[in-house]
Amino acid sequence: MTGRLQDRLAVITGASRGIGRAVALGMAAEGAHVILVAKTVGGLExxxxxxxxxxxxxxxxxxxxxxxxxxxxxxxxxxERWGKLDILIANAGLLGTLTPLSHMEPKDWDKTLAVNVT
Structure with a gap:
């Protein structure tokens, strides 16, 4: 397989579904070796x-x-394995609880910011 991304290494977070999945499939089709990051093992497989x-x-x-x-x-x-990283797609995101901010639990707020910002 040859393509525009031949010999490139890409990390894609949120790669098990949605936009991350689509980006991973597209980059792999163009020749990139993709490192798929997500919480769901079945989705990654x-x-x-x-x-x-x-x-x-x-x-x-x-x-x-x-x-x-x-x-x-x-x-x-x-x-250690590749000595480089060519592409990072920081796609993973967390919507969090849909509620007025004053009703949100601090732990839920912290987790949302940790995934989406930190």
């Missing part, structure tokens, strides 16, 4: 199956983005 059907390559990383030490380990692993 489904995307991986689709990527392999078109001849693409993926590495699956089941991870919660609020686990900051895990993010550090991922960065170190990418450096």
């Amino acid at each position: 489904e995307v991986d199956d689709e990527i392999r059907k078109v001849g693409g390559k993926a590495t699956l990383v089941p991870m919660d983005l609020t686990d900051f030490p895990a993010i550090d380990r991922l960065g170190a692993t990418i450096f």
Whole structure:
């Protein structure tokens, strides 16, 4: 498989569904090796199956983005294995509780900000 992203390495968060899934499939189809990050193992495996059907390559990383030490380990692993990262698609997001802010639990607010901002 050759394409515009041949020999590129891309990390895509929120890769198990929606926009992240679509971006992962598109980048893999263009030749990128995609590192798929999401909490749902089953969803990651489904995307991986689709990527392999078109001849693409993926590495699956089941991870919660609020686990900051895990993010550090991922960065170190990418450096050790590939020595580079060409593309980062920070797609993962959390809607949070739909309620007036004064009714939101502080832990829910913190988790929403941790995923979406931090």
